[in-house]
Amino acid sequence: MRMKGVLVAFLAVTLAVTVMAGGARAADSVTLRLDWVIGSEHAPIYLALEKGFFREEGIDVRILAGEGSTVTVKLVGNKSNDFGYATADQALMAYAKGLPVVATAVVLQKSPSAIIFPKARPLTRLEDLYGKRLGTQIKSVVDKQWEAVARIQKIDRKRIKEIPSDRAIAASIANGNIDAGVAFFFNDGLQLEAKGMPMSWMLFSDLGLPMYSTSLLTHEDTIKEKPDLVRRFTRAFVKGWTYSKAHPEEALSLFLKANPNADPTYSRLKLPAVLSLTETPDTRQHGIGYSTRAGWEGMQKALLDMQLMDSPVDVSKVFTNEYLK
Amino acid sequence: MRTSARRLGGILGQILVFVSFFAAWELAVHVFGFKEVILPTPSATFVTMWAQRAYLLEHTWPTVIAILVGFGVAAVGGFVIAVGIAYSRWINEITYPFLVTAQVVPKIALAPLFLIWFGVGLLPKVVIAALIAFFPIVINTARGLNSVEPELVQFMRSLGASWWEIFFKISLPWALPYIFAAAKISMTLAVVGAVVGEFIASDVGLGYVVNYANITLETRVMFAGLLLLSLVGIALFLLVALVERYVLSWQPSVEAATPETM
Numbered sequence: 402m403r404m405k406g407v408l409v410a411f412l413a414v415t416l417a418v419t420v421m422a423g424g425a426r427a428a429d430s431v432t433l434r435l436d437w438v439i440g441s442e443h444a445p446i447y448l449a450l451e452k453g454f455f456r457e458e459g460i461d462v463r464i465l466a467g468e469g470s471t472v473t474v475k476l477v478g479n480k481s482n483d484f485g486y487a488t489a490d491q492a493l494m495a496y497a498k499g500l501p502v503v504a505t506a507v508v509l510q511k512s513p514s515a516i517i518f519p520k521a522r523p524l525t526r527l528e529d530l531y532g533k534r535l536g537t538q539i540k541s542v543v544d545k546q547w548e549a550v551a552r553i554q555k556i557d558r559k560r561i562k563e564i565p566s567d568r569a570i571a572a573s574i575a576n577g578n579i580d581a582g583v584a585f586f587f588n589d590g591l592q593l594e595a596k597g598m599p600m601s602w603m604l605f606s607d608l609g610l611p612m613y614s615t616s617l618l619t620h621e622d623t624i625k626e627k628p629d630l631v632r633r634f635t636r637a638f639v640k641g642w643t644y645s646k647a648h649p650e651e652a653l654s655l656f657l658k659a660n661p662n663a664d665p666t667y668s669r670l671k672l673p674a675v676l677s678l679t680e681t682p683d684t685r686q687h688g689i690g691y692s693t694r695a696g697w698e699g700m701q702k703a704l705l706d707m708q709l710m711d712s713p714v715d716v717s718k719v720f721t722n723e724y725l726k
Numbered sequence: 727m728r729t730s731a732r733r734l735g736g737i738l739g740q741i742l743v744f745v746s747f748f749a750a751w752e753l754a755v756h757v758f759g760f761k762e763v764i765l766p767t768p769s770a771t772f773v774t775m776w777a778q779r780a781y782l783l784e785h786t787w788p789t790v791i792a793i794l795v796g797f798g799v800a801a802v803g804g805f806v807i808a809v810g811i812a813y814s815r816w817i818n819e820i821t822y823p824f825l826v827t828a829q830v831v832p833k834i835a836l837a838p839l840f841l842i843w844f845g846v847g848l849l850p851k852v853v854i855a856a857l858i859a860f861f862p863i864v865i866n867t868a869r870g871l872n873s874v875e876p877e878l879v880q881f882m883r884s885l886g887a888s889w890w891e892i893f894f895k896i897s898l899p900w901a902l903p904y905i906f907a908a909a910k911i912s913m914t915l916a917v918v919g920a921v922v923g924e925f926i927a928s929d930v931g932l933g934y935v936v937n938y939a940n941i942t943l944e945t946r947v948m949f950a951g952l953l954l955l956s957l958v959g960i961a962l963f964l965l966v967a968l969v970e971r972y973v974l975s976w977q978p979s980v981e982a983a984t985p986e987t988m
Contacts, residue, residue: 479764498763564845565841565927566841567838568838569838573842578845709942
């Protein structure tokens, strides 16, 4: 009689475990490749994870650090990762090269590319760079963006001493090797500010170069085959950003909890700067992540001018607002 | 006659390995349906190499110069240190741990700092190439110099030969096969070093071409650059082998002692 009781209990436990395992298996397990090493610009994504936004949508997400948008678009376009967080210009270039990636939410509406400089030696206009040393990143698309800005603003680049300083803009400014640098203001610029050097910047987006920036991407096939997954993922992802915008302190503390090695001072400076890039008249009306055909067409024109694309593509295939609804 | 026939067979075999490699590559791209931006076919790569020959050649020379200067610095510096190690137990004992430590430090990880320390241009490339290339020279040269039969040295001494005479007439010729074996390895390492330098701190060179093509998603150009870089490496390797053959022509055992390289 007792043996029977043990047996029943054993079966019940087995059944329960099986059901639970089955339940867990029902959640979609996906990977998200970031654009760069993990920083507080990704805090809203960690917030969505920590607060269970993905779990509520039945998604189990693994966040992977990135090595630049150019690698992220290849990984998503090759279906090595399910979702990616990379710049819109790289997504468009990748699409033109036959990697069918689609942006389902343009999170950063403005490019963080900028000319950054110490406040102690301020620049008020681009012409102030004449005769000065400008650190450039020749192995990055931002260099092409700088070329375009110089062309648009009719700047004579021969009068500027351009010094290749890839991956070392902040260090070179701190070291006095260069007077200013072409960089993401929220990376190198705020890094220096966190180290006690007050910085200022001129955004390329304010200098006539309209560029959408970091966006949520997935593969065309994933949209075709699992539209529901894409919808749920995009919803949870954008919810993380919307929530973070309303509660930046909570986003920061959750991020620092998830990434205890991150520099708190730098992270605290960076997050609000990043969040400010999510807002435009479009997103105020339609919500975070919304992009327009005109915006993508404008970016495509700039990429064609920069010779980063050979021929135009139908931009409506590279972005969609469908999954923001 | 028979040896030359065997040699011809060997060369054909070597070519066959390359042809099979490229054929397998071409086939794999078609079978697995890789996008060109992920993995281009070798045929497309060759077409790109030809179409972009002016651009690629323009960037080949700075790389070749960086490799040769880096290799030269490594060879001279490595040789001097090796002589010290071979002839002084004290120098050997105090420098060896440091040399091994310097060798195992991943220089590639330091490359972004080299940009700040040495600026942009030839210098950082040469420094990285030399640092990566010099270890085999030091180790092999010291070993070669130490491998001289002591009886021979004693015999020369008994004839009243000076240290210099013994060094240049006995020890150095004795060590040459070791030195050349190391030089061949170092030359290939100098190629790696120069390219690492160009990845970070250069606006010229094939390393720059490869890196830039990666960012602009021009994977075909990237592979064309890589292939050309390999050809440069092979040519420089063969150059060392050729010098070796010329310098060591008096020594019949070279062919047998070192693996065939041509």
